[in-house]
Amino acid sequence: MASSNALIARIETGEAHYRVSPHNLDAEQALLGAILVNNDAYYRVSDFLEAQHFHEDVHRRIFEVATTLIRAGKLATPITLKTFLGEQDLGGLTIPQYLARLAAEATTVINAEAYGRTIYDLAIRRRLITIGEELVNTAYDAPVESSPRDQIEETERRLYELAETGRYDGGFQRFADALTHAIDMAAAAYKRDGQLSGIATNLADLDRMMGGLQSSDLVILAGRPGMGKTALATNIAFNIAKAYEGEKQPDGSIKTVNGGIVGFFSLEMSAEQLATRIIAEQSGVPSYKIRRGDMREDDFYKITEAARAMQSIPFYIDQTGGISIAQLAARARRLKRQRGLDMLVVDYLQLLSGASKKGENRVQELTEITTGLKALAKELNVPVLALSQLSRQVEARDDKRPQLSDLRESGSIEQDADVVLFVFREEYYLKNKEPKPGTEEYFKWQTEMDQVHGKAEVIIGKQRHGPTGTVQLAFQADVTRFGNLADEDKLPERVGD
Incomplete structure (x- = not known):
């Protein structure tokens, strides 16, 4: 669409006087026009693009209404959209006139995803600018109770949150790719000590x-x-x-x-x-x-x-x-x-x-x-x-x-x-039940203590990708060390058995 229309002129007039946040109105108009002409264009961007990613408020509203209609199985065209967008003067153009122009000057649906990614990337850059501006402003006017470390951690949190959302590489993957990853994991396990996957x-x-x-x-x-x-x-x-x-x-x-x-x-x-x-x-x-x-x-x-x-x-x-x-x-x-x-x-x-x-x-x-x-x-x-x-x-x-x-x-x-995993030591509880020395109960207690002394259990109560059960470990309380327990059934078989 020609950059001389009233909407772009209104924005660009201000660009000579101050630095505006990054945006691309041509890409926004081209994508919206493609969607209005062929609703299939929407599905090329629907898994990563949202209304909030558009720079112009009117474009956000158009995309939002189009999204609602298309997801409801209805047709999104200049005629169906104008009912939901109300009246607004767009520099000499009414909403119906602006929708008609978007559709009339739309480009091919093939480029829809490329336009969507351009819009998305620019939205992420605007968000980075906002985080940076807030970082500077807060550093200048920080409240007394706020420490610089708190501000650093909050900014890091927001940046990582943006890094996680600022991607359009999600969605389905080919099963062949998942298979390759599984084989790579198995190969790494084979080379690793103990030949374990983890x-x-x-x-x-x-x-x-x-x-x-x-x-x-x-x-x-x-x-x-x-x-x-x-x-x-x-x-x-x-x-x-x-x-x-x-x-x-x-x-x-x-x-x-x-x-x-x-x-x-x-x-x-x-x-x-x-x-x-x-x-x-x-x-x-x-x-x-x-x-x-x-x-x-x-x-x-x-x-x-x-x-x-x-x-x-x-x-x-x-x-x-x-x-x-x-x-x-x-x-x-x-x-x-x-x-x-x-x-x-x-x-x-x-x-x-x-x-x-x-x-x-x-x-x-x-x-x-x-x-x-x-x-x-x-x-x-x-x-x-x-x-x-x-x-x-x-x-x-x-x-x-x-x-x-x-x-x-x-x-x-x-x-x-x-x-x-649950860790359990019978010895801990039994030790607190020591009877009077020399009694029959004491000798019975001593026998039980000998059986559990230096032993611990790790109970696997839940495991998504493996069995549950109990593992016996050795425990040295004085040096707080857990180790492998060498009991009878783990020793090599005797000759002649």
Whole structure:
């Protein structure tokens, strides 16, 4: 359509005096004209283009009405649209006259998608300008209670939100492409240590049941206090970081081929406490001795050697307490961009906050948190291991092994999770029931203690892509270390049996 019409003249007159936001009125008019002439043109842009992406208000209204009519199975033409658009003076043209001109000067429907993408890209650029202007204005006139870090995280959140919506490459894909991706994943598993499709935890029986931790999965690790949730999560995370191997790609990027780069949100413990636990686990020196300084010379040598060996391990800790799910997501994205990221740990769910106001429904807030974590796992394409407390109803049962129903009061944890793991130690409960020494009950108790001492169970209560069941692990309480349990049925067969 000629650029000399009244609508363009009105806009371009102002362009000599000030910088206007990026737009292309010709593309908008050409696309609308193509739709009005042939409604099939709409379906070439309908999966990514919305009315809000148009720069001109009248074009937004035309596209919105056309969308409503076409989706209702009706015809969108200059005649059917004019009824819904009312009266407006467009620089000497009425709405019916303007619609007629759009249709009369429309170009071929073949170019509709290209025009749609032009309009879409320009809308994203305008949104970037808005975010940038608000960033500058807020930085100039920030309220007293607002810190620069808060503003950075909010801006990052908005930019990443825009990055996720600012794409038109979604929709259906060919099944052949999905097959290729599946074969590539199988090939990578074949080359990886343990030949697992996911990231190995280095706990053999758990890996065998789960195939490792799978990308984009939300894995919930739940248990009552004292069961060792944090210890197990720390062990798994450190095993993965310790096994990390990267391979440089032709484009200069580093691809993880084994283990992984780990981000650990420690919302309860400080980074120093977490480091002490890991040093105890790796050195074999109990953490209480490290804290008190109650060590022999060889103990001190062990912990310094362990610390030296851990210096280069890609294990990153964020110890900020009371952060929101939005802040957590922004920091995880930043870590992936700056250092890389293959696994994320959150210790623990109930210490996160949602966007809801204080005092509102906590179940609803937890739903927002678990939904946000699942979305983050998919967005970053990494497994997210989130720890969760269990309700006290477990303590009221004779068999205190947790089950999925114990999660139900926590909103959508069970629903959003791809895998739910429970950690359980019978020894913890039995230890608190010690009878009077020398009695018959004491000897019976001692026998039961011997059977469960140093053992833990990881119960797989839910798994979308694998079996459920129980895995037995060894547990050393003094160094908070979970390991593989070498019991009789896992030993090689005896000759002659």
